[in-house]
Amino acid sequence: MNTNMLEKVLWDFGNDPSRVGRFQQNPDEYLSQYALSADEKRAIRELDVRTLSEHKVNALLTMMAFILMKGPQGMPEYMQRMNTPRS
Amino acid sequence: MAEIVGGFVMAHDPLITGEPEVADSKQRDNVMAAFSEICDRVRALEATTAIIVGDDHYVLFGPHCLPSMLIGIGDLEGPVEPWLRIERGPVENNQPLARHIMEEGFDNGFDWAVAKVLTLDHATMVPTQLVARPTGMKVIPVYLACGVAPFIRPRRAHQVGQLIKKAVESFPSDERVVVFGTGGISHWVGEAQMGRVNEEFDRMVLSCVEKGDVESLIRLDNDFILENGGNGALEIRNFICAMGAMSGLKGKIKGRVICYEAMPQWITGLGFAELLAA
Numbered sequence: 001m002n003t004n005m006l007e008k009v010l011w012d013f014g015n016d017p018s019r020v021g022r023f024q025q026n027p028d029e030y031l032s033q034y035a036l037s038a039d040e041k042r043a044i045r046e047l048d049v050r051t052l053s054e055h056k057v058n059a060l061l062t063m064m065a066f067i068l069m070k071g072p073q074g075m076p077e078y079m080q081r082m083n084t085p086r087s
Numbered sequence: 088m089a090e091i092v093g094g095f096v097m098a099h100d101p102l103i104t105g106e107p108e109v110a111d112s113k114q115r116d117n118v119m120a121a122f123s124e125i126c127d128r129v130r131a132l133e134a135t136t137a138i139i140v141g142d143d144h145y146v147l148f149g150p151h152c153l154p155s156m157l158i159g160i161g162d163l164e165g166p167v168e169p170w171l172r173i174e175r176g177p178v179e180n181n182q183p184l185a186r187h188i189m190e191e192g193f194d195n196g197f198d199w200a201v202a203k204v205l206t207l208d209h210a211t212m213v214p215t216q217l218v219a220r221p222t223g224m225k226v227i228p229v230y231l232a233c234g235v236a237p238f239i240r241p242r243r244a245h246q247v248g249q250l251i252k253k254a255v256e257s258f259p260s261d262e263r264v265v266v267f268g269t270g271g272i273s274h275w276v277g278e279a280q281m282g283r284v285n286e287e288f289d290r291m292v293l294s295c296v297e298k299g300d301v302e303s304l305i306r307l308d309n310d311f312i313l314e315n316g317g318n319g320a321l322e323i324r325n326f327i328c329a330m331g332a333m334s335g336l337k338g339k340i341k342g343r344v345i346c347y348e349a350m351p352q353w354i355t356g357l358g359f360a361e362l363l364a365a
Contacts, residue, residue, distance in 0.1 A: 004150055011149040058235060059277030059318060060145040082279040 001040055001055040009034055009044055010061035013068050020068050049081050089184065089255045089262035092132045094333035094362035095125050096296060096326045096342075097218075099141055099269040101209035102353040104216060105171045114348045121346035121359040122217040128361060129222045134265040136181040136225045137218065138188075138251060138332070140325045141210025141269045142233035144276070154200030155239045156247055158192075159228040160185040165207030165215075173216045178207060181225040184258055188227070191254035197247065214267050224265070233270065233322045241305040244324040248331020255332075266362075268329025270322025274355040278318060284349045288315040289356035292323055296342040296360045301330040319355065329362060339365035 009031070013019050023030040027045045036044070043051050047069060049062040066078045098118070107115055129137075146167055148154060163178040192199045207215065211228045219226050231247065232239045239247075248266070255264050272289040275281045295303045304327050312320045333340045345359040 007145075007150045011145060014146060015149060053279070058145055060234065061277075063277030063281075064145070079279075079281065082277075082281075 001043070002036070003056050005035055006040055006044070006052060006055070006057050007061055009036070010057070010065040014061070014064050017068060024069070047081075048086075049078060050084060050086055053082060089258040089260050089264055091252055091255050091266060091332055092134055092263045093128065093265040094268070094329050095128075095265065095360065096268040096329055096362065097122070097125065097214060097359045098271065098355065098357035099210045099213045100274075100353050100355045100357060101168060101171055101213065102355075103213055104173055105168070106353075109352045110350060111352060114350050117346055117348055118350075118357055124345055125218050125359065125361070126222050129218060129224065129265055132263060132265060134222070134224055134263045136184060136227060136262055136264045137214070137267055138227045138229060138264060139211045139214050139219070139267045139269060140229045140231060140328045141208075141214075142231055142322055142325060144208060144210070144234045146208050147206065147230070148235070153232060153235055153237065154230065155232045155237070155243075156197070157200040157202060157230040158185060158189050159202045159205040160189055161203040161205070163205050163207060163226065163228065166212035167206045167208050171209055171212065173212055178215055179225045181227050181262070184255070184260070184262060184264070185227045187258045188251060188254040191257065192250055195250060195253070197250050210269055214269050218267070229328070231324055231328060233324045234318075238309065238321060239324060241307070241324050241327050244328040245301060245305060245331040248328040249334060251328075251332045252334065266329045266332040268326040270325050271316070271320055272323065272356045272358045273316040274319030275317035276319050276354070280317065282351050282354050283317065284351050284354075284356040285315055285317075286349045286356060288320065289347060289349065289358055292326070293342075293344050293347060293358050293360060296326060296330070296362070297344055299330070299340040299342060299365055301327055301340070304330075333362040333364060341365045
């Protein structure tokens with residue numbers, strides 16, 4: 001996975017939170033502006049923070065993006081995903 | 088000439104101001120008392136400016152540009168985080184001194200990244216809110232790469248501190264300057280172990296600060312820090328920088344621990360110490 005590009009996608013959400021709405025309305029169209037593989041798009045679309053973490057995407061960004069998408073109340077789910085190996 | 092009259096290491100945990108209610112009340116009171124004691128010391132030192140050394144958390148700077156060392160020389164405002172419960176507004180910079188530190192750096196092999204306009208994050212805003220503002224000090228923000236790789240080398244962070252000292256002492260004014268090394272100590276931010284605090288690691292760091300043993304801190308390798316202190320513990324580079332700025336005539340310093348609290352509710356081991364020329 002291209003960690004640099006994945007970090008760019010996540011950082012852009014924090015830098016301009018209006019992007020979150022555009023992403024959530026049409027994830028495929030939103031992600032088409034980035035040079036991402038199918039797997040990378042899936043990881044972003046599904047907020048697969050565990051996989052992103054395993055590919056060394058910075059945890060500051062995975063947490064920030066998850067909270068932007070799910071709200072602060074999403075933290076327990078974030079921690080569960082970070083601590084649950086993918087099957 | 089201006090002089091560095093004092094130095095401190097302190098926490099910059101955003102939950103201190105952002106979520107005080109989740110903390111154990113006694114521990115919270117001890118942490119706030121530590122900030123209050125630092126304020127008292129700053130007043131006793133008659134300090135006029137605080138150079139606050141912190142680090143970005145992948146908010147101010149992105150993958151397109153990651154400065155190793157940055158100084159804010161112009162307009163400051165903050166915080167960038169709306170949830171910090173600090174009202175966003177201007178922060179008074181000591182622009183002439185900040186520019187002098189920049190120029191001294193350029194003349195001595197330190198290629199600062201420079202911000203003419205800077206929005207501060209919690210790393211510099213929490214100490215600004217809890218110490219600089221109550222004591223009426225101007226602020227010069229310095230950001231070192233501790234939160235996002237590639238990280239500044241610990242030895243380089245120390246050299247930056249020494250550069251800051253040299254620059255302050257060549258500034259033609261009667262400014263009395265304190266240096267804050269902020270962050271840490273152990274915390275895992277956004278990682279699977281978030282909430283873990285390693286008191287043994289934290290007390291080892293504070294012991295090094297107390298003994299003035301900056302070399303031991305410089306020699307800690309990243310793998311050891313990440314395993315024992317978490318990604319947040321790389322912020323001890325900011326401590327190392329402040330210790331560099333406080334080095335006495337023979338490079339000797341010592342520290343006085345003010346407070347330590349292991350606080351999982353604030354996801355951090357919070358340490359505070361005063362740095363003293365030995």
